[in-house]
Amino acid sequence: xxxxxxxxxxxxxxxxxxxxxxxLLEEGVERISSNELSEKMRVTASQIRQDLxxxxxxxxxxxxxxxxxxxxxxxxxxxxxxxxxxIILGAGNLGQALANYGxxxxxxxxxxxxxxxxxxLEGISVRGIEIQMVSCLPKFLKERKVEIAILTLPKSKAAExxxxxxxxxxxxxxxxxxxxxxxxxxxxxxxxxxxESLMTLSYNLSKYQKEHxxx
Amino acid sequence: xxxxxxxxxxxxxxxxxxxxxxxLLEEGVERISSNELSEKMRVTASQIRQDLxxxxxxxxxxxxxxxxxxxxxxxxxxxxxxxxxxIILGAGNLGQALANYGxxxxxxxxxxxxxxxxxxLEGISVRGIEIQMVSCLPKFLKERKVEIAILTLPKSKAAExxxxxxxxxxxxxxxxxxxxxxxxxxxxxxxxxxxESLMTLSYNLSKYQKEHxxx
Numbered sequence: 513x514x515x516x517x518x519x520x521x522x523x524x525x526x527x528x529x530x531x532x533x534x535x536l537l538e539e540g541v542e543r544i545s546s547n548e549l550s551e552k553m554r555v556t557a558s559q560i561r562q563d564l565x566x567x568x569x570x571x572x573x574x575x576x577x578x579x580x581x582x583x584x585x586x587x588x589x590x591x592x593x594x595x596x597x598x599i600i601l602g603a604g605n606l607g608q609a610l611a612n613y614g615x616x617x618x619x620x621x622x623x624x625x626x627x628x629x630x631x632x633l634e635g636i637s638v639r640g641i642e643i644q645m646v647s648c649l650p651k652f653l654k655e656r657k658v659e660i661a662i663l664t665l666p667k668s669k670a671a672e673x674x675x676x677x678x679x680x681x682x683x684x685x686x687x688x689x690x691x692x693x694x695x696x697x698x699x700x701x702x703x704x705x706x707x708e709s710l711m712t713l714s715y716n717l718s719k720y721q722k723e724h725x726x727x
Numbered sequence: 728x729x730x731x732x733x734x735x736x737x738x739x740x741x742x743x744x745x746x747x748x749x750x751l752l753e754e755g756v757e758r759i760s761s762n763e764l765s766e767k768m769r770v771t772a773s774q775i776r777q778d779l780x781x782x783x784x785x786x787x788x789x790x791x792x793x794x795x796x797x798x799x800x801x802x803x804x805x806x807x808x809x810x811x812x813x814i815i816l817g818a819g820n821l822g823q824a825l826a827n828y829g830x831x832x833x834x835x836x837x838x839x840x841x842x843x844x845x846x847x848l849e850g851i852s853v854r855g856i857e858i859q860m861v862s863c864l865p866k867f868l869k870e871r872k873v874e875i876a877i878l879t880l881p882k883s884k885a886a887e888x889x890x891x892x893x894x895x896x897x898x899x900x901x902x903x904x905x906x907x908x909x910x911x912x913x914x915x916x917x918x919x920x921x922x923e924s925l926m927t928l929s930y931n932l933s934k935y936q937k938e939h940x941x942x
Contacts, residue, residue: 531922590929604824606824610921612819621929700932704921707831711807712742714806720898
């Protein structure tokens with residue numbers, strides 16, 4: 513498949529298509545029109561057609577979409593047809609929550625290591641994987657194939673660890689630390705800034721309350 | 728302050744300004760020009776000026792921004808000058824991670840209750856708050872003032888619980904469940920779909936790898 517420049521907005525919507533198609537598949541639905549999918553997902557049918565046209569279409573006039581085929585094709589676009597070995601840096605509550613999230617593994621995100629800075633955690637198993645100290649990280653990365661590193665360490669440690677990751681040729685960082693990482697351009701970083709998400713909620717709540725007190 | 732329609736993109740950037748200003752404040756910086764702030768945050772100075780002009784400006788020609796004042800004003804815009812009582816539904820790893828995140832409380836997000844469906848968790852304390860069963864939720868919401876509910880329950884329970892929240896006049900839901908909630912328009916929902924974030928990372932990684940294998 514040709515890779516052309518797809519807008520970030522479209523890419524952000526793909527996982528949502530994937531989720532809905534997965535649910536349809538579980539329900540035994542074999543095909544669906546863009547209108548039906550549109551109603552379910554609450555986006556316009558033309559948006560769906562436009563989005564999917566970025567990847568060559570997939571739909572057939574008068575038939576709609578074959579759910580299984582579309583699910584699998586979107587999965588391929590999202591890179592879910594391959595195994596992505598990943599590690600977690602930071603074995604606190606959040607790191608353990610992510611380690612225990614079984615759905616990731618089903619989609620090819622295979623957890624191969626967990627690291628922390630706290631000696632108290634050393635050797636404790638999470639989903640059968642023993643927590644190691646971050647001092648073991650460089651050696652681990654030289655011996656094992658790792659594509660994705662999940663960064664759930666506190667801000668103070670995260671920047672330093674990101675450097676170690678980059679030096680050891682990690683290609684992608686899923687960053688939960690409350691910091692903007694300073695990484696080279698060829699390292700893919702996806703941020704989850706939870707505080708910022710909560711503040712967005714708080715902004716909308718305050719705005720709503722102000723508007724409704726004024727009336 | 729007047730509330731006018733501010734674009735979602737600007738709102739999304741406000742918490743980041745707030746974070747950087749908080750760091751400057753900690754470093755003892757009293758004032759900063761939009762150029763300096765621009766370099767630090769890696770956005771253009773004109774974007775910063777434009778963004779802040781949405782709220783009336785704050786800057787003074789030839790002086791720049793007063794860091795403390797701007798920090799506090801953005802805090803007010805984000806609703807961080809008020810206490811927002813909140814509860815967590817779902818006391819698994821993720822719920823506990825969020826409960827233990829002390830920074831939320833510092834910004835006015837005050838945890839007042841934790842609920843789960845699993846009887847094994849009943850009575851266990853997280854940060855001094857005993858986990859209760861969700862069957863106690865309606866009574867709790869009638870007696871206590873709660874603004875925000877954090878939903879970290881599995882998908883299968885989340886939709887049902889969202890209904891209970893809406894019936895009991897919860898105004899804002901921070902949704903971590905892998906589902907789009909079906910709530911009335913006046914309920915503010917902010918979604919954190921972790922799987923979708925990981926898939927976006929995976930898409931970018933796959934795309935990068937395909938492009939660099941082809942060469």
